[in-house]
Structure formats: C-alpha cells, structure tokens
Amino acid sequence: MTIFVAQHARRATPEATASAVLDDLDSRVTDEASFVVLPENAFTTGGEVQALSRPLREQCLDRLTALARTRGTYVLTGSWAETRPGGGLTQVARLLDPSGSECARVERPVLPDGTTGTGDDFPVVETSFGRVGVLLGPDFWLVEPPRIACLAGAELLLVAGSLDGRQQESQRAAVWGIATLNTVAVAFSGSLSERCGGGSAVAAPEGFVAEAGTDEGVIEAPWDVERIRHLREPDLRFQQTLWFGLWARRTELYTDLTAQVS
Template sequence: MNKVRIALCQMNVVDDKKANLKKAGSFIADSAHSNADFIVLPEMFNCPYSNDKFVEYGENEHDSCTLNTISQLAESYNVYILAGSIPEREGDKLYNTSYLFDKTGSIIAKHRKMHLFDIDVKGRITFKESDVLTAGDDFTIADTDFGRIGIGICYDVRFVELARIMAEKGAEILFYPGAFNQTTGPAHWELLFRSRALDNQVFCIGVAPALNIDASYHSYGHSIIANPWGEVIAQAGEKEELVICEIDLSEIKKVREELPVLKNKRKDLYEVIEK
C-alpha cells in the first residue's frame, strides 16, 4: 500500500488523566471517521510535561489504563495508533515510552526515549528529564501494512545517527512524538523535521501537544509532516487541531532515484554503526 492517511492529533493536555484519555479518544474517533489509516498522539499525551507529573502519572505496562484504552480504540476503529508517549514505570525506573498498536489493538512496538531532554538555555528554559527518567537503549523499527517505520521521541530527532540507522534498516516513515517548547520550537522544530526527512529521503512526522498557557511547560505545537524532498506538506498551528494528510510512499523511490544521496555514500570511508 503506497498511500497512507496520517492523522496528527494535536490535543490539549491538562492535569487530569481521565480528561486527557477522553480527549485522545475523541481525536481518535474523529480521525477514524475521516478514514485515517494511522493515528498519532503527542508526547506525554496523558500527562502534563513536568517531572513531578511524570512520577505521579507513571503506569506499569501490564495494568495501564492508558494503554488499555488505546488498545480498545485501535481494535474498535481498525486502525494503527502510535500512542505518543506516556510515563512508563518498570520497577524503580521511569521511562518516557511510546507504544505502537496495530489494527487488532496489539502492541507491536515500544520505544523508550533514548536521549533525555537535559538542557539549559540561559535565561530562557531549563529542564532535566534525567532527574526522574531513565534513558532507553533500543532502536525501534516496526513492520506495518504500509511498510517499515521507525520511532523516536522528541529530543531523539536531534540525533542524526538514530535517524540514519532507522532508515538503513528500511524505515520509510520516521515518527517523533514531541513537545518542543516556545524557545526551541520556533528555532529548530521545522528545521529538524525537514532535515531528518531530507537526510534520509523519508517521511518524517512530529506530533506535539497543543499550547496550554495554563501549564508550567508551554508546548510549541506545530505538528508536522515533511516529505523525502525536505518539504513541509502538512503543519498545524499552536492551538488544538486535528491534521489529516495523505502521503504517497512511492515518492521515496522517486526522490532516491533523482538524487541518489544514500547510494552515493562513501562506505569505504565512513559508516554509522549500531552497537
């Protein structure tokens, strides 16, 4: 299947898990009724983006009300759902984890954020995920009815090696649920998604929460799809919005034939190696 209808669910996230799950369900229903094939939720879609809330909202995978809800929705609507990310608890560790559900509601992949968001932009924003979160160690590739996809989370998009390894493993769409802020978003969000798409001649997709001015962390929003030519083909604003865009995976082959960047790499001189 070359053409895929992707739904970007840029939902408002509040300090109320039940309300967030209800909102996610509404976005998923609207997406399914618009014939979306693949639905994507934002990073930390069930939880305010705050270290103390990660701890408070953390769920174990085996008895997660959030994951059970998304599983039922995926099966009910017969769609793939990438459940943005949630704070996942395992023993005494907490992860920022994205789950991919197939059309039967089964989890077919999970990605634990590999690169934790520890930044300090002087006078503008400081955040240190590593105060409460543990980094994941696995590259996440999944096979779907639409081909192979790769999954990262937010800050992961800044690391070119991760995207290249996923592309070299055959991923044709790279998904990064994310929550850039009002400092890094305007400067880098679009640039990074266009760059990763262009670097690897793939589709690159980011889905963010809407801007909630009442929250302590102000998301940039602007959920986005960039194509293999590095063009933005769909993008939201900062407010709550559902964006549905059909992509054509045959564009990947066309672009790679016209501009054979990946073929022309000097593998005799350099390579990116997965350890």
C-alpha cells in the same frame, strides 16, 4: 492511505488531558487511517513528570487499542511515564497494529531534570502500509537515530516528540530537514503547554504536507509510500530522485576521526 497526528493542550489533570485527546481521536480519525500518532508525554499536565496511575494507563491503552481495531490502523500511542521495577521512571511508547496487538515498543529513562533520555534501539516495522520507524523524544533530534532507522529500511518515521527547546522555529525546520536528508516521510506529534510549542506535522522530502502550528486538534495528511520508494531509486545524475541523500555516502572520510576515538 492517510496519517492522523494528534496535538492537544495539556489540561489540569492527566485524566482531563486523556479525555480531551482520546475523545478527539475517536471523533476525527476515519476508516481511511493508516497511522495515528500521539506525542511524548501524551497524557500529562505539563508540570513535573509523574507516572500515570495504573487505572489511567489501562484506560488509555484500552481506548487506543479499540481505535486501532475499529479503524484498521496502526497507532503510535505516544509515551507516558511508568515506574521501573528498580525505582525511577521510564517513558514507554507502543506501536499497535490493526488487531490491537503491540508490534513495537520504545522505552527511555526519565532523567533527574524530568526530560527524556536517549537510547540505542530504533525499531523498524514492516506494515501493510510500508516500513515504519518508531522514534521517541530527543532521539529524533539527533543525526544518527533517524538515519539508522532509514538505512534499516524505514520509509516513514513515526515520532512521539516534543517541540520544547529554546529554538523552536529551528526545531520545526528540522522536521522537514530530517525528511529531506533521509529521503523519508516524517509524522511528528507534539503537545501544547507552557513549555511545549506544538509543531505537529507531516513532512515529505519535498516539504511539509500538513502542519498544526500551535492549533489544537488532529491534522491529517495523505501517505504515498510509492513516492518515497521512487525518490530512493538510484540516480547517479542527481536529477530525478533524492537517492544521494540517503545512500551516497563516503564513509572513508571518517577513518581519521574513528582512529582518534579508538
């Protein structure tokens, strides 16, 4: 089982970006693929966030659907902005199954400054390659969303993300840190632009399995769900597994804090 993660520079037009990304995926993704992951704002120019035109949205979704079907893989489409019925923009990311059907969706508002907002729904999907959680944008960088997804059973986090903070090396390190603290594999996809620093990677609790750095292209890494399941087995001596990282909680220590909030 193999994970493919896209990382591409944003072009002068959304059409040019989409062509570069989709052509490269068609060329690089093999029949060994279990999951393909694209980034937040997958087909933008890197400038002001704008809604993709309907024809371009349909073209991108059609090609990603065809990729899922022909390779027999799950595809996290990345996100793109769409106009909400009441006005404003929302980022929409979809997880397609090997038949090309949508099996999960995450929507987040586009804030006035153009960044993506957070949410409180973190879908976990049972797939033929293990249980996966889907995260979009800044939700990944918060403590709770990855933890909630993992406590709900996610063995792999598919992240349509962006390395766009001022501390990008810290963000890069956090990808591995999140994998370790939650005993989970992470497939993180980012973009390259003046603002975005790439950083696409596949991380396991023990370390990075593959990294794109600031290179353009499609990286691939093996996916071993049985390894994650082994690491989550109870081990009260803390010698053989990472059980304590996900399950060894002391929730009673939060009593005073929650009492203050309420």
